[in-house]
Every structure is written in C-alpha cells, then in structure tokens.
Amino acid sequence: MDGAIGRIPRFERVTLGERVYAELRGLLMAGELAPGQRLSLRQVADQLGTSMMPVREAVSRLVADEALEVLPNRAVSVPLIDAGRFRELTRVRILIEGFAAREAAGRRDDDDLAAVEGHDAAFRHETLAEAPDLDRAVRANKELHFAVYESARMPSLMAIIEGLWLRIGPVLNLDMRVSGRRIAAGGAERHHARLVEALRARDGEAAQAALVADIEEAAAFIAGSGRLPP
The missing domain is CATH 1.10.10.10 (Winged helix-like DNA-binding domain superfamily/Winged helix DNA-binding domain)
Structure with a gap:
C-alpha cells in the first residue's frame, strides 16, 4: 500500500x-x-x-x-501606452530579447527547434492566406517568440521578457490585429524565416539580428500608425 x-x-x-x-x-x-x-x-x-x-x-x-x-x-x-513609453519598451526589448535569441541559438535542442518551426509554419499559413485569421496570427507570433526565448533555458531572463510582454502585448493589436497590413506585407514572416534558419545553423549573431529586425519593423509600423498618444 x-x-x-x-x-x-x-x-x-x-x-x-x-x-x-x-x-x-x-x-x-x-x-x-x-x-x-x-x-x-x-x-x-x-x-x-x-x-x-x-x-x-x-x-x-x-x-x-x-x-x-x-x-x-x-x-x-488595459493601460494606454504613449509614444515615449513605447519607444522605451522597444529599446529594452531589443536588448533583452535579442540577447535571448542569441543564447537560444547555442542552447536549443531538436525539440526546441521543432516547436519554433511549428509556430513559424502556423504564422506563415496566415500570412499567405487570402483572408488571414488575425487572432491566429497574433497567437502564432507570440508563441514563436516565446518558443525561441524558452530555448535559451534562462528562467530569470524569461521572467524579465514576460514582464515586458505584459506591458507591450496589447499594443500588438495595433501591429497585426487592427488592420493586418504588416501581415500582408510579409516582413514579419521574412524575419521569422531568417530567425529559424539562424537557429538551425546555431548562428547566435544571425538569430539576434533577425529578432531585432522583427521588433524594429513592428515598432516602426506601430509608431507610424498614429494610434499611440503623443
């Protein structure tokens, strides 16, 4: 017993x-x-x-x-984020999440890579669809990013990133969900493809560059949308 x-x-x-x-x-x-x-x-x-x-x-x-x-x-x-606060969060994200992508390239295993590839495929499916499901695209984008960050195997770093996304996450509505224009343009999908390829090659520098380019392009789109309070 x-x-x-x-x-x-x-x-x-x-x-x-x-x-x-x-x-x-x-x-x-x-x-x-x-x-x-x-x-x-x-x-x-x-x-x-x-x-x-x-x-x-x-x-x-x-x-x-x-x-x-x-x-x-x-x-x-849900708090409104003004343009100054958004720029601050974006700069911090570039440093923290770029570092996570670099670390992930060297630490990921085959299961990690498969998870990232799966989320990338889900996001690409919506990018190429005639009528993309914006809810699915936003979720796939988030899951792809976090699959990369989890591959770095640094719990303290994950806690910091989660705190950043708690504040910045709602603004992703302005990037993808509201109009879907950035999805249609294909920039995010191209950055994701470069990120996945860098992870396959265990190229930390390339993974960081692709991740940073994705954040910067999204931030430029949001800042230029006129939806953020000055």
Whole structure:
C-alpha cells in the first residue's frame, strides 16, 4: 500500500486567483486585449466559472504588474501606452530579447527547434492566406517568440521578457490585429524565416539580428500608425 501511495503524483496547489491571473496574463501577453479596453470583472468571473473574489485578486496582481489600471470610476482597463513609453519598451526589448535569441541559438535542442518551426509554419499559413485569421496570427507570433526565448533555458531572463510582454502585448493589436497590413506585407514572416534558419545553423549573431529586425519593423509600423498618444 505504501508503495502504491508513493506513486501518486502530488497535486499542484494552485488557487483560483492564480488560475484567473494566469488566464488574464496570457491574454495580455498575446495581444488579445487592446489598449484602453475595459474589463467587466463580472463577465470574467462568469466566463471562467468563478466567484468575484479570485477575479479581484487576479486583477489586483495585474494592477501591481502595471498590466491593468483602475480608473477613477473604479473601472478596470488595459493601460494606454504613449509614444515615449513605447519607444522605451522597444529599446529594452531589443536588448533583452535579442540577447535571448542569441543564447537560444547555442542552447536549443531538436525539440526546441521543432516547436519554433511549428509556430513559424502556423504564422506563415496566415500570412499567405487570402483572408488571414488575425487572432491566429497574433497567437502564432507570440508563441514563436516565446518558443525561441524558452530555448535559451534562462528562467530569470524569461521572467524579465514576460514582464515586458505584459506591458507591450496589447499594443500588438495595433501591429497585426487592427488592420493586418504588416501581415500582408510579409516582413514579419521574412524575419521569422531568417530567425529559424539562424537557429538551425546555431548562428547566435544571425538569430539576434533577425529578432531585432522583427521588433524594429513592428515598432516602426506601430509608431507610424498614429494610434499611440503623443
């Protein structure tokens, strides 16, 4: 009996608040919530099948993360990012995420490469489609980037990148989801292809260059869209 009990896996102790936090965090990082969008806590609770308490707990954590904000009327909203803040975050991303791509090229294994290639194929499928699914494209873009960063096998670095994407993720709506023009132009797909090829070749310098070019092109598109507050 003791041996059988010993084979039972330990239950993961995750509270409802942590589960709601993880779900909302994922939506923000994937760009599935837009800057200025207001959240109904009741709607979130109903959708996830929870009471209001874990939703409030999760929202409080995301406000502390600067990923959500509480307005004067107590409504909860995704913060607007002004042009100056966007430029600052972009410069930090270039340094941090470029370094992650360089490290990933030297540390990745075959499974890592296969995951990156799969997300690249999913993104390319939407790029080449006559009527691309912009939601799928945004998700595939996020998953591709994070598959690269996870390949670097540096948990502290991943935590920093996740914090950056919590703040920048919603702005990806301005890059891909709103118009789809950058997807149609094919620039992102070309940068991704160069990134995948660099990872295959374990060329850290080329991987960093491709990743940085992708970030810079997206940032230029967003900055030139006129949608960011000055």
